[in-house]
Amino acid sequence: EVQLVESGGGLVQPGGSLRLSCAASGFTFNNYYMTWVRQAPGKGLEWVANIHQDGSEKYYVDSLRGRFTISRDNAKNSLYLQMSSLRAEDTAVYYCVRELPGRIFDYWGQGTLVTVSS
Amino acid sequence: QSGLTQPASVSGSPGQSITISCTGSSSDIGGYKYVCWYQQHPGKAPKLLIYEVSNRPSGVPNRFSGSKSGNTASLTISGLQAEDEAHYYCSSYTNTFTLVVFGAGTKLTVL
Numbered sequence: 001e002v003q004l005v006e007s008g009g010g011l012v013q014p015g016g017s018l019r020l021s022c023a024a025s026g027f028t029f030n031n032y033y034m035t036w037v038r039q040a041p042g043k044g045l046e047w048v049a050n051i052h053q054d055g056s057e058k059y060y061v062d063s064l065r066g067r068f069t070i071s072r073d074n075a076k077n078s079l080y081l082q083m084s085s086l087r088a089e090d091t092a093v094y095y096c097v098r099e100l101p102g103r104i105f106d107y108w109g110q111g112t113l114v115t116v117s118s
Numbered sequence: 119q120s121g122l123t124q125p126a127s128v129s130g131s132p133g134q135s136i137t138i139s140c141t142g143s144s145s146d147i148g149g150y151k152y153v154c155w156y157q158q159h160p161g162k163a164p165k166l167l168i169y170e171v172s173n174r175p176s177g178v179p180n181r182f183s184g185s186k187s188g189n190t191a192s193l194t195i196s197g198l199q200a201e202d203e204a205h206y207y208c209s210s211y212t213n214t215f216t217l218v219v220f221g222a223g224t225k226l227t228v229l
Contacts, residue, residue, distance in 0.1 A: 108164055
């Protein structure tokens, strides 16, 4: 059974940093692109970033490029999102997602809530 | 960047059929077969419902169907059931730097 379990969310002050983690199991992790998608409270879904199977290619939504960094450790079956210079508008549930060719998101974690507030 | 356009809400009675539209452009829906639909119940993660316009993952009932015409994709739910009450989001591959674009979501109410 495919499982994606996020961790690392919490309350952080504006300008602060946070690192999200996602532990994957139930599939061959290094065979898949992985993605982060976020959802602000009461709002829709927003694609954040994705990463190639071997970590060689990374893509980000324009508005976040330079503040967020996606990475992975295939030996640990783990995906990460390093977030810095956080703003109130980054408050959201962040989902770890397995990606198929064509930007098809077939498995989602339960999400981790990041709250940016003073 | 602008997202795909969905109606904010739709409703139907049990047993009826409803259709949710999702309108984009030639840079996304109109140009590619990679249109997806996701179902999200309150407090839960989204679930893939339809991929590549009209394909259902294993386990998704055939009451859910997808189609596309030009720059508009559609999700049809037939034989509405109470458990179908949820938010539905469309997405599409796009040839912009965003790589993928979502609709704002449609809240389905089963009366």
